[in-house]
Amino acid sequence: MPGPCILVTGxxxxxxxxxxxxxxxAGYTPVVYDNLSNGHVEAVKWGPLIIGDVRxxxxxxxxxxxxxxxxxxxxxxxxxxxRSVSRPDLFWDHNLNGVAAVVSAMRRSGTxxxxxxxxxxxxxxxxxxxxLREADRLAxxxxxxxxxxxxxxxxxASCAAFDLEAVALRYFxxxxxxxxxxxxxxxxxxTHLIPLAIEATMGGAPLxxxxxxxxxxxxxxxRDYIHVADLARAHVLALQVGGLDAGFEAMNLxxxxxxxxxxxxxxxxAACGRHPAVVEGGRRAGDPPMLVADPAAAMERLxxxxxxxxxxxxxxxxxxxxxxxxxGPARQGPAAA
Ligand SMILES: NC(=O)c1ccc[n+]([C@@H]2O[C@H](COP(=O)([O-])OP(=O)(O)OC[C@H]3O[C@@H](n4cnc5c(N)ncnc54)[C@H](O)[C@@H]3O)[C@@H](O)[C@H]2O)c1
Ligand SMILES: O=c1ccn([C@@H]2O[C@H](COP(=O)(O)OP(=O)(O)O[C@H]3O[C@H](CO)[C@@H](O)[C@H](O)[C@H]3O)[C@@H](O)[C@H]2O)c(=O)[nH]1
Numbered sequence: 001m002p003g004p005c006i007l008v009t010g011x012x013x014x015x016x017x018x019x020x021x022x023x024x025x026a027g028y029t030p031v032v033y034d035n036l037s038n039g040h041v042e043a044v045k046w047g048p049l050i051i052g053d054v055r056x057x058x059x060x061x062x063x064x065x066x067x068x069x070x071x072x073x074x075x076x077x078x079x080x081x082x083r084s085v086s087r088p089d090l091f092w093d094h095n096l097n098g099v100a101a102v103v104s105a106m107r108r109s110g111t112x113x114x115x116x117x118x119x120x121x122x123x124x125x126x127x128x129x130x131x132l133r134e135a136d137r138l139a140x141x142x143x144x145x146x147x148x149x150x151x152x153x154x155x156x157a158s159c160a161a162f163d164l165e166a167v168a169l170r171y172f173x174x175x176x177x178x179x180x181x182x183x184x185x186x187x188x189x190x191t192h193l194i195p196l197a198i199e200a201t202m203g204g205a206p207l208x209x210x211x212x213x214x215x216x217x218x219x220x221x222x223r224d225y226i227h228v229a230d231l232a233r234a235h236v237l238a239l240q241v242g243g244l245d246a247g248f249e250a251m252n253l254x255x256x257x258x259x260x261x262x263x264x265x266x267x268x269x270a271a272c273g274r275h276p277a278v279v280e281g282g283r284r285a286g287d288p289p290m291l292v293a294d295p296a297a298a299m300e301r302l303x304x305x306x307x308x309x310x311x312x313x314x315x316x317x318x319x320x321x322x323x324x325x326x327x328g329p330a331r332q333g334p335a336a337a
Contacts, residue, residue: 002027002029003027003028003029004027004028004029004069004070005028005029005030005031005047005067005068005069005070006023006028006029006030006031006069006070006071006072006073006239007031007033007060007063007064007067007069007071007072007073007111008020008023008030008031008032008033008072008073008075009033009034009054009060009072009073009074009075009076009098009102010033010034010039010054010074010075010076010077010117011030011031011032011033011034011039011043011044011049011073011075012032012034012036012039012040012041012043012044012049013034013038013039013043013075013076014174014184014185014186014187014228015075015117015171015174015228015231015232016032016034016039016073016075016076017039017040017043017044017045017183018178018183018228018229018231018232019073019075019231019232019235019236020032020043020044020045020046020047021045021046021178021182021183021232022229022232022233022235022236023046023073023235023236024046024047026236028070028236029046029047029067030046030047031047031048031050031063031067031069032044032047032048032049032050033050033052033054033060033063033076034049034050034051034052034076035051035052035053035054035076036051038079038187038188040186040327042327043183043186043327045182048067050063054074054076054077054094054098054101054102055093055094055097055098055101056101057100057101057102057104057105057108058105060101060102060104060105061104061105061108061109064105064106064109064111065109069109069111070111070113071111071112071113071114071115071239072102072106072111072113072114072115073114073115073117073235073239074098074099074102074114074115074116074117075117076094076098077094077095077098077117077147078090078091078094078095078144079144080144080191081121081142081144081145081284081286081287082191082284082285082286082287083191084142084143084144084147084286085142085143085285085286086285088143088146091143091144091146091147092143092146092147092150095144095147095148095150095151096147096150096151096154098151099116099150099151099154099155100154102114103154103155103158103162103164106164107162107163107164112163112164112165113165113166113239114155114164114165114166114167115166115167115169115235115238115239116151116152116155116166116167116168116169117148117169117171118148118149118151118152118168118169118170118171118250119144119145119148119170119171120132120170120171120172120173120224120252120254120291120293121140121142121144121145121148121288121291122138122140122145122148122149122152122170123136123137123138123139123140123145123288123291124137124138124139124140124141124145124288125139125141125288125289126288126290126291129215129216129289129290130292131256131292131293131294132252132291132292132293132294133252133294133296133297134170134250134251134252134297141286141288142285142286143286144286152168152250155168155248156168156246156248159244159246159247159248160246160247160248164247165244165247165248166244166247166248167238167241167244167248167249167250167251168248168249168250168251169231169234169235169238169250169251169253169298170250170251170252170253170293171226171231171253171254172223172224172225172226172252172253172254172255172291172292172293173192173193173223173224173225173226173254173291174226174228174231175192175194175225175226175227175228175314175315175318176194176225176227176228176229176308176313176314176315176317176318177228177317177318177320177321178228178229178317178321179229179317181320181321181324183321184317184318184321184322184326185228185318185321185326186326186327193207193223193261193264194225194264194268194314194315194318195318195322197264197265197268197276198268198271198272198276198315198318198319198322199276199322200276200277200278201268201269201272201274201275201276201277202272202322205277206276206277206278206279207265207276207277207278207279208278208279208280208281209261209262209265209278209279209280209281210261210281210282210283210284210287211281211282211283211284211287212280213283214283214289214290215289216260216289216290217260218260218262218263220260220261220262221260221261221287221288221289221290222258222259222260222289222290222291222292223258223259223290223291223292224254224255224256224257224258224259224291224292224293225255225259225264225311225314226253226254226255226293226306226314227306227307227308227313227314227317229307229308230253230304230306230307230308231253233304233307234251234253234298234302234304237302237303237304238251238302241301241302249297249301251295251297251298251301251302252293252294252295252297252298253293253295253298253304254292254293254295254306255293255295255306255308255309256292256293256294256295257292257311258290258291258292259311263311264311264315265278267311267312267315268315268319270312270315271312271315271316271319272319
């Protein structure tokens with residue numbers, strides 16, 4: 001292998017595949033470990049693929065030893081806020097037992113550095129409509145956020161108890177696609193706002209706006225959309241950062257700018273040159289009104305800042321990926337789920 005190996009669980013998925021590319025650019029070899037339940041073989045381009053379940057600590061430890069990995073980035077898990085409300089059992093199982101297995105395998109293989117995919121969902125539905133800081137109240141309002149916060153706490157406790165150091169990166173809404181067209185978002189079925197809005201401009205199902213009565217300026221939910229390549233770079237920096245406080249730190253990753261569902265529809269309209277078909281719907285269970293990051297800690301500790309500053313560029317890269325037909329026309333649509 002050309003450079004130090006990093007085990008990337010969930011590396012066949014959206015953020016994991018972009019991070020694998022960033023790792024390769026930085027001189028590492030990403031060793032992807034994924035069960036392909038929501039990922040793609042075509043997205044694994046920069047190192048080997050091990051097909052396995054992240055809840056299998058024995059298999060993970062074997063992979064860590066075989067490749068003498070220098071660190072682990074743990075993305076694998078279930079991601080849909082709405083589905084977590086109807087299937088909390090699955091989310092606790094994959095997300096928390098996955099973390100337990102990763103920590104156990106790292107101890108057994110003597111691997112010390114972990115970067116964990118956490119989320120803005122750990123903050124729940126903040127009372128203040130201001131940008132969120134890491135020290136703000138952690139009070140998830142859906143099982144997805146609960147399972148991720150429990151994962152963070154298990155990791156923090158393990159860093160205190162064992163020879164382990166970790167960074168939990170709390171991403172806000174990952175969006176866009178690789179600017180060079182190698183990778184993009186491809187979930188089947190897709191549930192995320194930007195790809196669904198793009199699809200709705202191309203003859204796909206109309207986009208449903210989930211709720212118009214939120215206490216936000218236009219009544220629709222506000223989120224902080226961050227380009228996936230910016231997230232990817234932050235993972236490489238988090239692997240390398242020194243002086244971690246008590247061996248564990250959590251950091252927000254967002255642009256610090258909120259966009260409403262209606263502002264996303266306007267940005268997609270501008271990028272595609274036509275309006276998506278839109279229908280008004282009720283609130284989706286588990287959705288907070290507004291989540292916007294204060295990314296100051298990541299900027300200071302990692303020397304990171306988002307390079308894609310504007311929403312239009314984020315949406316343009318997602319549109320370009322979709323126009324290039326993603327991982328191929330045969331994979332488009334729910335039939336490939
Ligand atoms: N997409 C976002 O906006 C966002 C925001 C905050 C946090 N996150 C977190 O980032 C991580 C990656 O998200 P993503 O958007 O790339 O999701 P994704 O679904 O594209 O990628 C997740 C990958 O994990 C794999 N996987 C799932 N369960 C597994 C298991 N039990 N064993 C092995 N592999 C398994 C899937 O096959 C997939 O390739 C997740 O942990 C998610 O919770 C995502
Ligand atoms: O058809 C749709 C889909 C979404 N939305 C709204 O658009 C916003 C964004 O939704 P979505 O793209 O589904 O992302 P989130 O539910 O915000 O969750 C993403 O962002 C979280 C961090 O904020 C991560 O933790 C999750 O893993 C990731 O899926 C929300 O207000 C939704 O209510 C709609 O109105 N219509």
